[in-house]
Every structure is written in C-alpha cells, then in structure tokens.
Amino acid sequence: MIETEWDVIVIGAGVAGENVADRAVQGGLTAIIVEAELVGGECSYWACMPSKVMLRSASALRAARALGGAREAVTGDLDVAAVLARRDEFTHGYSDDSQVEWLDSAGIGLIRGRGRLTGTRAVSVTSPDGTVTQLTARHAVAICTGSGALVPGIDGIDTVDVWTSREATSAATPPATLAIIGGGVVAVEMATAYAGFGTEVTVIARSGLLGGQEPFAGELVQEGLEALGVTIRTGVSPSSVRTDGDAVSVMLDDGTEVRAEKLLVATGRTPNTGDLGLDTVGLESGGWLTTDDTLRVIGAGDGDPIDWLYAVGDVNHRALLTHQDKYQARAAGDVIVARATGGTVSDSPWGTHVATADHQAVPQVTFTDPEVASVGLTATAAEEAGYDIRVVDFDLGSIAGASLLADGYTGKARMVVDESRSVIIGMTFVGQDVAELLQSATIAVVGEVPLARLWHAVPAYPTMSEIWLRLLETYGRPTA
Numbered sequence: 214m215i216e217t218e219w220d221v222i223v224i225g226a227g228v229a230g231e232n233v234a235d236r237a238v239q240g241g242l243t244a245i246i247v248e249a250e251l252v253g254g255e256c257s258y259w260a261c262m263p264s265k266v267m268l269r270s271a272s273a274l275r276a277a278r279a280l281g282g283a284r285e286a287v288t289g290d291l292d293v294a295a296v297l298a299r300r301d302e303f304t305h306g307y308s309d310d311s312q313v314e315w316l317d318s319a320g321i322g323l324i325r326g327r328g329r330l331t332g333t334r335a336v337s338v339t340s341p342d343g344t345v346t347q348l349t350a351r352h353a354v355a356i357c358t359g360s361g362a363l364v365p366g367i368d369g370i371d372t373v374d375v376w377t378s379r380e381a382t383s384a385a386t387p388p389a390t391l392a393i394i395g396g397g398v399v400a401v402e403m404a405t406a407y408a409g410f411g412t413e414v415t416v417i418a419r420s421g422l423l424g425g426q427e428p429f430a431g432e433l434v435q436e437g438l439e440a441l442g443v444t445i446r447t448g449v450s451p452s453s454v455r456t457d458g459d460a461v462s463v464m465l466d467d468g469t470e471v472r473a474e475k476l477l478v479a480t481g482r483t484p485n486t487g488d489l490g491l492d493t494v495g496l497e498s499g500g501w502l503t504t505d506d507t508l509r510v511i512g513a514g515d516g517d518p519i520d521w522l523y524a525v526g527d528v529n530h531r532a533l534l535t536h537q538d539k540y541q542a543r544a545a546g547d548v549i550v551a552r553a554t555g556g557t558v559s560d561s562p563w564g565t566h567v568a569t570a571d572h573q574a575v576p577q578v579t580f581t582d583p584e585v586a587s588v589g590l591t592a593t594a595a596e597e598a599g600y601d602i603r604v605v606d607f608d609l610g611s612i613a614g615a616s617l618l619a620d621g622y623t624g625k626a627r628m629v630v631d632e633s634r635s636v637i638i639g640m641t642f643v644g645q646d647v648a649e650l651l652q653s654a655t656i657a658v659v660g661e662v663p664l665a666r667l668w669h670a671v672p673a674y675p676t677m678s679e680i681w682l683r684l685l686e687t688y689g690r691p692t693a
C-alpha cells in the first residue's frame with residue numbers, strides 16, 4: 214500500500230527527477246517518484262550512454278590507426294556486433310532493476326504510472342493496470358518529465374517508419390544506408406557512429422552543422438565526417454518523404470532525392486508536458502516550463518513563481534544536458550528542503566540554491582571525430598550580449614602534447630575574453646580527445662579567474678593542456 218501523502222512528489226525518474234528526490238531525502242524530507250517508463254530515463258537507455266558506447270570503439274580504432282607503431286598492429290575491422298553487445302550491457306537490456314534498487318537504498322519511494330497534476334500540490338497516478346492513485350505533497354511537486362524527439366512536419370512523414378534518437382541508439386543491427394535530417398549534436402554523433410559501423414550515411418542539414426557553436430566547430434566536424442565517407446548536404450531542406458519499396462525516399466527542395474534504408478530525424482526536442490494536467494494549475498499544456506533560478510515554475514499572468522511547483526531538467530529548456538539537469542536538481546532538491554524547514558535560501562547569483570551556470574557557463578562535448586568541447590559563450594553570442602571581447606585562436610596541432618597523440622594531429626582552440634574584466638567567458642576546443650580539456654576551461658569561466666592569475670597555472674609538458682599557455686601567450690601577458 215503506497216502512502217498518499219509525501220513531502221515531495223517528483224514526476225519523472227530521469228537524471229533530474231532522481232537527483233531532486235535524492236537531495237530532498239538527504240535533507241530529511243520524504244519523497245516519491247512517479248515513473249511511466251524506465252527509472253533512469255532517456256540518458257541511461259536511449260541517449261548519452263548507448264550513443265557514447267556506439268561511438269567509442271570505432272573512435273579508439275581510428276586513434277590507433279592515427280599512430281605509427283600502433284597502426285601496424287591494427288589488422289582487423291571494427292566488430293560491430295561486439296560494440297552493440299557492449300551497448301546492450303550498458304543499457305542492461307532495458308531493465309531498470311539496478312536503478313530501482315538504488316532508489317530503494319536511497320529511501321526514495323517509487324510508483325509506476327503516468328502522473329498528472331490535479332490541482333495545488335496534488336498528483337494523480339494512473340498505473341499500467343488502470344488503477345488511479347491520488348497523491349498529495351506537503352511541500353513541493355517537481356516536474357522532471359524530460360523531452361522527446363521532435364518529428365518535423367514534413368509532407369509524408371506520418372506514412373514513413375522514421376527513426377528518432379531512440380531507434381538510432383537501440384538498433385539491433387546497422388542499416389546499409391542511413392539518411393539523417395538535422396545538423397545538431399544528435400545528427401552528427403549518430404552519423405559518426407553509423408559511419409564507423411560501415412553504414413553509408415547522408416546528412417541533410419539546411420544550415421550547416423552544429424549551429425550555435427563557433428563556426429569552425431561545424432566546419433571541422435564536417436571535414437571529419439566527410440573523411441569517414443559521410444555525404445553532407447547543406448543548404449537544402451526535405452520537402453517530402455515517402456516509402457518506396459524497401460527504401461525511404463527524401464525529396465529535397467532543390468529537386469534532388471536521397472534514398473536510404475532508414476531515415477533518422479534529429480531535428481530537436483519537444484517537452485513532455487502534453488498530458489500533465491498543467492491546466493489544473495493555470496498553466497498551458499504542451500510548452501516548455503519557464504522557471505526562476507531556483508527552478509520554481511513561473512506562473513501564467515502575474516509571472517510570479519508558483520511557490521510549490523518546480524520544473525527541473527530538459528523540461529525547463531535551460532540546458533538540455535544530463536550534467537546541467539543534475540546540477541539544477543541538486544539546487545532544486547536543496548532549496549525545497551530549505552523552504553520546507555525554514556532554512557536560509559541562498560538565491561543570489563552563484564548561491565547554493567540557484568542554477569546560475571545555466572545562463573553562461575554550460576559545458577558541452579560533442580563526441581564526433583574530431584570532438585568538440587565548449588563552455589560559455591561563443592564570440593558571436595558574447596558580442597550579441599554586449600560584451601567588449603577579444604578572441605584568441607590557436608592551432609591545436611602545433612602543441613607538443615597533441616602531436617604525440619596522433620600523427621598529423623589537427624584541431625583548433627578559441628578563447629573569448631571579456632576585456633572589461635580580463636576573464637574568459639567562452640572556450641572551444643576542436644580535435645581528437647579534447648573532451649578532458651573542458652573542465653579546466655569551465656573552472657576558469659565559472660571562477661572568473663583573471664588572465665594575469667591564469668599565467669601561474671602552468672600546464673605540464675608535454676600535454677594537450679599546453680594549449681592554455683599558447684592561448685595566453687598569444688593574448689599577451691596582462692599586468693596583475
């Protein structure tokens with residue numbers, strides 16, 4: 214028999230929901246999670262983890278082939294079946310038993326079913342067998358329902374058995390040919406993964422790859438994909454799609470056609486808020502939920518935050534990334550405890566209970582070949598935000614540590630400096646194995662470390678981190 218009254222009710226057991234509930238329980242409150250599918254959510258089963266497993270083995274093979282001495286030892290091809298078996302190990306055959314065990318050990322309640330708000334601090338749960346349970350929250354309800362793939366309204370799309378990221382990350386075997394609509398992170402990562410499996414891939418990306426990143430990121434990723442044999446069609450849009458025998462035919466607006474065994478649409482995300490009872494608390498259904506920096510939902514009308522309702526993770530559209538979702542969840546769980554127990558709320562920028570970094574210090578890695586690792590603002594975004602900036606670029610291939618990593622290493626780094634404060638507000642690295650450089654840049658951005666002090670953070674020789682020294686030397690030494 215499930216208790217019907219809890220301090221906190223969380224709808225959705227993805228990374229956001231799990232972490233809100235965990236922090237609330239650690240703070241002494243009771244919490245229950247309502248989950249309609251698998252505890253662990255998208256990241257564990259259909260997103261971060263399977264996609265990265267699908268990318269890693271071919272990437273390691275390419276790295277070995279790029280290195281004299283190792284290259285000669287690589288005599289075989291990628292074992293695609295073994296890669297997909299490894300993917301299945303990571304996704305536990307789509308069983309969430311271990312995550313449910315963790316919830317239990319953390320003292321978090323779980324109710325399976327679809328949750329809907331039915332009024333202030335009230336949630337009804339319809340279980341798979343149709344039973345309806347009414348829950349009440351003493352303090353807070355957190356909506357952590359995530360996002361799903363956005364399928365674009367292209368003529369004929371409803372008649373075609375399209376892949377979204379879910380099918381692309383869970384396929385039992387790779388298709389011989391794959392067309393991908395989209396040029397964002399999911400599109401380029403899946404193009405890289407399937408090209409590694411030997412699939413003939415065509416990417417259809419109207420406005421180029423990785424828009425929103427520094428322009429050289431998309432350009433270098435495009436070169437990398439083309440080197441893997443991927444065809445990139447930019448400047449064209451699909452006008453219609455249809456099934457034609459065993460193939461999907463995509464007609465483009467320049468009159469050409471792309472045919473493939475499978476079609477992946479990777480054109481963005483849509484919030485899981487369609488059937489959530491938002492209307493019962495005066496909010497509109499179907500849209501992204503706007504929050505304040507303590508993750509409380511902003512109400513319709515007066516625009517004040519609703520004091521008991523939180524939206525955490527993808528569903529609030531602040532930053533659709535697992536690590537930012539968890540960061541928000543730590544802030545939200547802790548502030549729910551503080552508000553419930555009469556504790557002090559620390560809600561000024563960079564305080565304990567706010568997700569300040571979401572605005573201008575979001576780190577992101579795109580696991581392509583080359584990788585793209587970025588944090589903070591691009592030069593264009595910084596200019597648009599009114600910063601007086603100086604941009605410093607440096608060729609990563611000329612760093613000793615990089616030249617050791619691969620023969621003919623190529624890559625690029627960009628540092629965006631806020632001249633008025635002499636601090637870094639954006640950094641982008643593109644190249645093999647740049648992902649692990651990113652945290653140093655994130656610390657510099659979040660810590661607002663003055664450039665004069667960064668001169669004293671000496672990178673070890675010969676490592677990739679020497680890129681820091683070269684960027685600072687190119688900028689010129691500021692006076693302390």
Ligand SMILES: Cc1cc2nc3c(=O)[nH]c(=O)nc-3n(C[C@H](O)[C@H](O)[C@H](O)COP(=O)(O)OP(=O)(O)OC[C@H]3O[C@@H](n4cnc5c(N)ncnc54)[C@H](O)[C@@H]3O)c2cc1C
Nearest residue numbers: 225227228229249254255260261328359526527533534535
């Ligand atoms: C292909 C792909 C690769 C990605 N790779 C990365 C990566 O490498 N790194 C990274 O940081 N991010 C990555 N992301 C993004 C990351 O997966 C998401 O940001 C993250 O999973 C969102 O977590 P969440 O908790 O907000 O939502 P979700 O994980 O979507 O969880 C929401 C949960 O709520 C449940 N739910 C929804 N509605 C209801 C309801 N009414 N009642 C009950 N339960 C409900 C759902 O079943 C789900 O379990 C990737 C995304 C994709 C698509």
